[in-house]
Amino acid sequence: MTVPVHFSESKHERIFPEPTSASDVDAQLIHPSAVFIRYNALARTFMSNRPLGDASHASLADFQVGREDAGVVIEKEAGEREGHRMASMAWLGVHSGRPVFVVIEETEREEQDTLLGVRGIFNIMPADEEATIMGHALVVAQFRLCHKFCSKCGSPSSPSLTGAHVACGACKHSQFPPTYPCVIMLVTCKDRAAGTDHALLIERRSLVHTHIAGFIDVVETPISAAVREVKEESGVDISAISGRGVRVLHDLIQPWPFSSSLMIPYHLCCDEIYSAPPATDPCLTEVLGALWLSKSDMALCLKGEGEYHMPGANSVARRMMEMWVAGDL
Numbered sequence: 001m002t003v004p005v006h007f008s009e010s011k012h013e014r015i016f017p018e019p020t021s022a023s024d025v026d027a028q029l030i031h032p033s034a035v036f037i038r039y040n041a042l043a044r045t046f047m048s049n050r051p052l053g054d055a056s057h058a059s060l061a062d063f064q065v066g067r068e069d070a071g072v073v074i075e076k077e078a079g080e081r082e083g084h085r086m087a088s089m090a091w092l093g094v095h096s097g098r099p100v101f102v103v104i105e106e107t108e109r110e111e112q113d114t115l116l117g118v119r120g121i122f123n124i125m126p127a128d129e130e131a132t133i134m135g136h137a138l139v140v141a142q143f144r145l146c147h148k149f150c151s152k153c154g155s156p157s158s159p160s161l162t163g164a165h166v167a168c169g170a171c172k173h174s175q176f177p178p179t180y181p182c183v184i185m186l187v188t189c190k191d192r193a194a195g196t197d198h199a200l201l202i203e204r205r206s207l208v209h210t211h212i213a214g215f216i217d218v219v220e221t222p223i224s225a226a227v228r229e230v231k232e233e234s235g236v237d238i239s240a241i242s243g244r245g246v247r248v249l250h251d252l253i254q255p256w257p258f259s260s261s262l263m264i265p266y267h268l269c270c271d272e273i274y275s276a277p278p279a280t281d282p283c284l285t286e287v288l289g290a291l292w293l294s295k296s297d298m299a300l301c302l303k304g305e306g307e308y309h310m311p312g313a314n315s316v317a318r319r320m321m322e323m324w325v326a327g328d329l
């Protein structure tokens with residue numbers, strides 16, 4: 001078993017019975033060691049309780065606030081509708097015996113300019129359960145902010161008892177945080193003449209060189225999405241690939257909270273196509289170009305000594321590169 005990728009350690013979820021009544025929720029809200037973390041919609045990041053600009057490490061404790069700062073108010077009036085407690089928060093689960101909640105803020109704060117963005121935060125968090133909790137919080141907060149109204153009839157939506165999903169007050173239509181499946185492909189081949197291995201990379205508009213990846217379309221299998229995306233973004237046709245040339249990297253499947261997606265990584269070995277240079281469709285807006293990069297050049301790039309910028313530390317894209325370079329794939 002390889003070292004877990006970021007956001008794949010999720011033991012905090014659902015191992016504890018989910019609250020099923022308002023009094024259950026209250027009990028967790030007033031639990032002496034309840035954890036509250038705040039996501040600010042305007043700053044689009046988590047509010048930290050210490051400056052993280054130059055920090056090299058962060059943990060859940062850096063984002064915890066007290067119950068009062070979290071604005072927890074428990075209404076006791078009779079007839080109160082379910083979900084009121086969760087008007088601007090959501091229960092995420094129980095971590096080490098401590099209920100965890102995300103508080104969703106939509107207010108401007110003075111310190112917003114100095115905050116570290118979400119991607120920066122996850123770059124300094126280890127790939128552990130706490131990072132998964134924060135990733136879960138990000139997905140739920142983004143979902144809640146984008147689902148204030150029913151997608152079916154347009155009436156206002158209300159959060160569920162735990163705040164983890166929403167339901168329409170008029171037509172009762174329920175909406176849950178989605179997971180969008182994606183494929184990400186390490187496409188490799190061998191230059192037979194030189195005896196060297198190469199990987200197909202694209203250059204994104206962010207100037208990062210990385211693997212081709214994309215959402216699985218409707219009525220599409222993961223492998224057909226992989227073949228289509230490689231063709232679209234590099235012009236390389238791998239439709240003939242099959243058998244031992246196709247491998248799903250199960251240990252590296254990664255929930256990716258920034259886009260609510262689930263990354264399904266493939267290693268696709270295509271020995272015979274090295275002679276076909278990649279040719280990016282100029283109509284594509286997200287890709288600047290494509291190239292075959294040798295394993296030795298990729299090793300240099302991963303050390304920061306090569307020609308190209310590589311993906312961030314918490315991405316499965318980088319992990320796939322590191323494992324391929326090390327001979328672990």
Ligand SMILES: [Zn+2]
Pocket residue numbers: 150151152153154155168169170171172173
């Ligand atoms: Zn509705």
